[in-house]
Amino acid sequence: MKVSLHEHILxxxxxxxxxxxxxxxxxxxxxxxxxxxxxxxxxFFGGLSNDETAEALGVSAATVQRQWPxxxxxxxxxxSRQ
Amino acid sequence: MPTIPWEQVRSVLDAVLDLPEEARPTxxxxxxxxxxxxxxxxxxxxxxxxxGNFLEEPAVIQHTFAPAPNRDxxxxxxxxxxxxxxxxxxxxxxGEVYRAGRADDQYHKQVAIKLVRGxxxxxxxxxxxxxERQILANLDHPNIxxxxxxxxxxxxxxxxxxxxxxGLPLDHYCDRRRLNVAERLGLFRTVxxxxxxxx
Numbered sequence: 001m002k003v004s005l006h007e008h009i010l011x012x013x014x015x016x017x018x019x020x021x022x023x024x025x026x027x028x029x030x031x032x033x034x035x036x037x038x039x040x041x042x043x044f045f046g047g048l049s050n051d052e053t054a055e056a057l058g059v060s061a062a063t064v065q066r067q068w069p070x071x072x073x074x075x076x077x078x079x080s081r082q
Numbered sequence: 083m084p085t086i087p088w089e090q091v092r093s094v095l096d097a098v099l100d101l102p103e104e105a106r107p108t109x110x111x112x113x114x115x116x117x118x119x120x121x122x123x124x125x126x127x128x129x130x131x132x133x134g135n136f137l138e139e140p141a142v143i144q145h146t147f148a149p150a151p152n153r154d155x156x157x158x159x160x161x162x163x164x165x166x167x168x169x170x171x172x173x174x175x176x177g178e179v180y181r182a183g184r185a186d187d188q189y190h191k192q193v194a195i196k197l198v199r200g201x202x203x204x205x206x207x208x209x210x211x212x213x214e215r216q217i218l219a220n221l222d223h224p225n226i227x228x229x230x231x232x233x234x235x236x237x238x239x240x241x242x243x244x245x246x247x248x249g250l251p252l253d254h255y256c257d258r259r260r261l262n263v264a265e266r267l268g269l270f271r272t273v274x275x276x277x278x279x280x281x
Contacts, residue, residue: 019141032088040137047140069099070092072137073130080129 018079025078029071036071039064086119094123099130161185162195162235165243177211181246192246193230197239211240217280218242225276 030037035057042053043064050068054061094113098106106127114120157167157180165182172179177198184191198211218229231243250258252273256266 029088033092036092043140044137045141066096066100067092069130070095070126072133073095073099073126076133076136077126077129080132 021079022075025075028078029074035059036067039067040071040075043068086116086122090119091122091126094119095126098123098127157197162197162241163231163233163243165193165195167195168192182243194227194244194246196242196244197235198241211242215240215242218244221280223276223279225272226280 026037026040029040038057039053042048042056043050046053048056050064051061054064057064094110097113098109101109110120110123114123157178158169160167162182164185166185167180167182169181170178171181171194177196180195180197182193182195184193215229215232218226219232221229227245227247229242229244232241234240249255252269255261256269259265261269
C-alpha cells in the first residue's frame with residue numbers, strides 16, 4: 001500500500017491563524033483545566049464533533065457543549081493580547 | 083492569565099456564556115463578588131463576541147479526492163516535459179492530478195502528474211507546493227509515492243511527477259474487501275508509519 005502526500009489532508013487556509021501561539025496557550029490551559037484542553041485538542045486539531053469528543057473523553061455531550069464556548073473565548077483572548 | 087484562579091473564572095464563564103446576552107449583567111452582579119473577577123470575565127465575554135468562527139472549523143479539512151473527469155480536461159493530450167498527459171484522475175484542494183506516460187516512449191512507465199491550480203494567483207499555494215516538492219524529494223519510504231521529477235510548464239505552472247499508483251481510496255478498499263477492525267487498524271498503522279516518517 002502506498003500513501004501519497006496529496007491534499008487529501010490540507011491544513012485549513014488560515015495563514016493568519018497563529019497555530020503555534022494556540023498550541024502554547026493550549027498548554028497553559030491544560031495545566032489548570034486538562035479536560036478543557038483535551039476538548040479543544042479533539043475538536044479543533046482532531047476534527048471531532050461535539051458528540052465524538054464527549055465519547056472520546058467519557059463525559060456527556062452537554063459537558064463538552066458547556067465548556068466549548070468558554071474555551072474558545074479564553075483562547076481567543078490569550079491570542080489577541082499577544 | 084491574571085492571578086484569579088481559573089476554577090473561579092471557569093464556572094462563572096461557562097454559566098454566563100450559556101445565558102442570553104441581556105441576562106448576563108444581572109448574573110455577573112451576583113456571581114462576581116470581586117470586581118477583578120467580573121472585569122476579567124467581561125473581557126472574556128468580549129473576546130467570545132469577537133471570536134466569530136474561531137476554532138469552529140477543524141484545523142484539518144478532509145478533502146475528498148473524487149475523480150472529476152469532465153472538468154478542466156484541457157491538459158489531456160498535451161505534453162509536460164517528457165510526459166504526455168493521458169487523463170485526469172483526480173482533483174484536490176491545490177490542483178489537478180493526471181495520469182501520463184513518457185512521450186518519447188522510452189519506457190512504458192506511467193506516472194501521475196500533479197499541476198497546481200491557477201499557479202499565480204496564490205503565493206500561499208505556490209509556497210506550499212514548493213515545500214511539498216522539497217519534502218517529497220527527500221522522502222524514501224515504501225509507503226510514500228516517489229517524486230520522480232518536477233518543474234514548471236511553459237506557462238510557469240508548477241508540476242510534480244510521481245509514481246502512478248493504481249488503486250482505490252483506502253475506505254473503498256476496506257469496504258470492498260470487507261476488512262474487519264483488526265485488518266483496518268493494520269492498514270492504519272501502515273499509514274501512520276508513513277506519516278511519522280514524513281514528519
